[in-house]
Amino acid sequence: MKREKIQPTTGSLAKLVQGKIISGKSDTFIKNFGSIDRAQSDEITFLANKKYLPLLKDTKASAVLSPDIPEIKWLSVPPDLTVILVDNPDLAFSKVVEYFLPSEKTFPAGIHKKALIAGGVKLGKKVSVHAFAVIEKGTVIADGTIIYPNVYIGSSAKIGKNCLIYPNVVIREQSVIGDNVIIHSGTVIGSDGFGYTMAQGKRVKIPQRGNVIIEDDVEIGANVTIDRARFGSTIIRKGVKIDNLVHIAHNVEIGENSLLIAQVVIAGSARIGKNVILAGQSGVDGHIQIGDNVKVGAKAGVMKNIPPNSMVAGFPARPYRQHLKELSLLNKLPELIKRLKH
Amino acid sequence: MKREKIQPTTGSLAKLVQGKIISGKSDTFIKNFGSIDRAQSDEITFLANKKYLPLLKDTKASAVLSPDIPEIKWLSVPPDLTVILVDNPDLAFSKVVEYFLPSEKTFPAGIHKKALIAGGVKLGKKVSVHAFAVIEKGTVIADGTIIYPNVYIGSSAKIGKNCLIYPNVVIREQSVIGDNVIIHSGTVIGSDGFGYTMAQGKRVKIPQRGNVIIEDDVEIGANVTIDRARFGSTIIRKGVKIDNLVHIAHNVEIGENSLLIAQVVIAGSARIGKNVILAGQSGVDGHIQIGDNVKVGAKAGVMKNIPPNSMVAGFPARPYRQHLKELSLLNKLPELIKRLKH
């Protein structure tokens, strides 16, 4: 990837992020980047959230990337602070970070001599497989994917293009993974679903013979577990982002662009819609259906189907307003009871 | 294992699962298996749960494995659907799946030349140790057990017969594991218990010198942690099944055939009885005793001993009926308060 050689002045950075300078200078030299409260002189910062506006008047930074909000025009900022308006400060700042700290490919393409690749494995162009990785027979890995050390990929799996499979990931047999998928360390894809049936007073294992399908542009955090289906597939649709230590059971389907925050549990055969947000430590019971655009609060437990475009919280999960009202009444209960006794 | 060569007709499949055809034909040719809603013509499906009965009238499947319930005899099913009655449809369907998709041993018996086996390790017959697995000195592994790649087994451990130890499992020193145990990827057995004592204003580590004992027929999911005892043993009794991301602390004992669903936490020295079910994301406090046959609801937090044969829910966990009543009152509270004010 060729990088345009631009001078790191406020003006050139503004150009890099397609921003507009509304106050300050365009020729201030910028050396680095930092947060509003920690950035030094000669550094650039950004305003991601209105609640940090008060910090701007004391920042030592020489430049700030700001959204186009009325407050930024009225606020009295330090006289030598260059204010650059951008559409999306998060995105703009990411470009600045990438400018100052360009990411480097860790490994050259090719198969490390200490990796173990079984016969019949097909590798695309510029695939990188590092030391002590194991790839079993019949597996196919497309162009540009990087397999870090100590990764295990079972037989007859398919991995798409430009994926990053971090150290110590396990991808079991027959898993299918799309393009541009990132899987962080310690995550296990395709372990057996949790299913037993009672026979003669004993729990007997139900064979788990399906697989896991992960579509394009999915990112999966560290130490996540996604179980294979009993038969058929556990499916993670395009653009889903999964945080650390999440558990997704057998035969679950997660709709496009949904977000699962840390330690979420989705029980077997549940179906989650598109653009759903499941906050941290929330859980969804087995066979439940959650509609598109639903938001589930932190620690909530979803025990019933949830219609699209709604927001639920608490355990068992109920409409967010009702949850708030109940909490507020619970708060008032001691006073209320005192008055009643009176 | 020799497989009887039977013709995959509805009749031969009925024979395979020891079932009885009550309607339809015994000579329909079956090519594959599927779920009630997705199975195609020439496929066999099963009815695991009464709630799926309504789906039967629209199924395209050619055969269904059904329990012997009155409804199945009265229901109007498609005329060309062969209905096979069985004692346990889950079990019967598992046999059908195994028939169409026989499981294959991934690895040949023997020690891969890239595995590392310390001196003094004793391996039984037909043990398979794959690449980059490490087995430390003094460890004993019995007949037929498979150790997948990147597994670490510490010194002086004992592993029984016919176990499956999936990739990237860690089993620390002195652990004792029975026969027919399955441990899924990323799980850690025998890490140090979490124990400190204050000395001169600092937390000082209490040595954790006990071990973990796992009895026969236990299955442990992915990324589970089971800590070794401070002294003595953390014990998982026969037939216990543990789902993904569960944490079991030092000196805990789990009784026979208990079931721990995803993300359960059992704190130090707790004792769980036989046939207990701990639903997802529930937790048990330290030193707590839970009697036999207890059911603990999802997300419940058990802070007191629980007598046998009971059912608890909520936080802190209370009898299930009381929990339901409180939830129902909480629901009615807004209306109640409105009337009171009136």
Add this chain to the structure above:
Amino acid sequence: MKREKIQPTTGSLAKLVQGKIISGKSDTFIKNFGSIDRAQSDEITFLANKKYLPLLKDTKASAVLSPDIPEIKWLSVPPDLTVILVDNPDLAFSKVVEYFLPSEKTFPAGIHKKALIAGGVKLGKKVSVHAFAVIEKGTVIADGTIIYPNVYIGSSAKIGKNCLIYPNVVIREQSVIGDNVIIHSGTVIGSDGFGYTMAQGKRVKIPQRGNVIIEDDVEIGANVTIDRARFGSTIIRKGVKIDNLVHIAHNVEIGENSLLIAQVVIAGSARIGKNVILAGQSGVDGHIQIGDNVKVGAKAGVMKNIPPNSMVAGFPARPYRQHLKELSLLNKLPELIKRLKH
């Protein structure tokens, strides 16, 4: 480490733990150690908690390490039980355990020929790197640290003295780890923070270019995840102890000597004070500040800043007394409503 050769009599053990014999004999021969209820004759036990006092009258042990509490002097203990008073029975018992079961270094110092060390890695004296461990370029590891098998350490990381890095740990690039740090198996340090921004209707990954800093004397359990900062550092201060399956998000800071019990989640940019205790399965929302010496109850969800020296519980977390009162009122509600209707 040289060990003074002392005779294992009650007298010599009393000397070892700097204790004082207040009853019984100083010349009883002790062969082993055990818990109060399981120790046999010729064994030594300890009293860690007053609630186990009643067990003392039936113990078969020949000696007990007890704190200097009035009850121990009044209690009628078996006539042949030697009672040894100590400042801290936990600590004293740890010394006794270490005496009978001295811990052994598993590995010799040196680099195993099956480890993979990149060029430019600097290793201190008596460092041990075991088989199938991978250490990337530019990383520095100080004296006496042990790297177990299958560990991955990324580029430009720094690891201090006398650390124990257990099998299958992943430490990503640029992580900085202090002295005497213990990291248990399966833990992932420095995986990407969970951050996205919406651009043209898609979630775009925000580069995570900071690192993780772990100070001296920290212990981290098994299958924990600690994410690297977006920029700057995620910081774990001196003496923090973290239990299994905990998640710490990007840019979090945990103050000195804090304790995080199993399955805690700390969301992005939260700041936790010193000596804070977060009980099992509790969670802290993003950007929250928790003061020094705060105790957070099991399963609590902290959604607001918490002042120092306080105790909170429930979801959302509220002062502990208020939480208890609300629970008690909830218990009484059925009776109250019955009386009201009357």
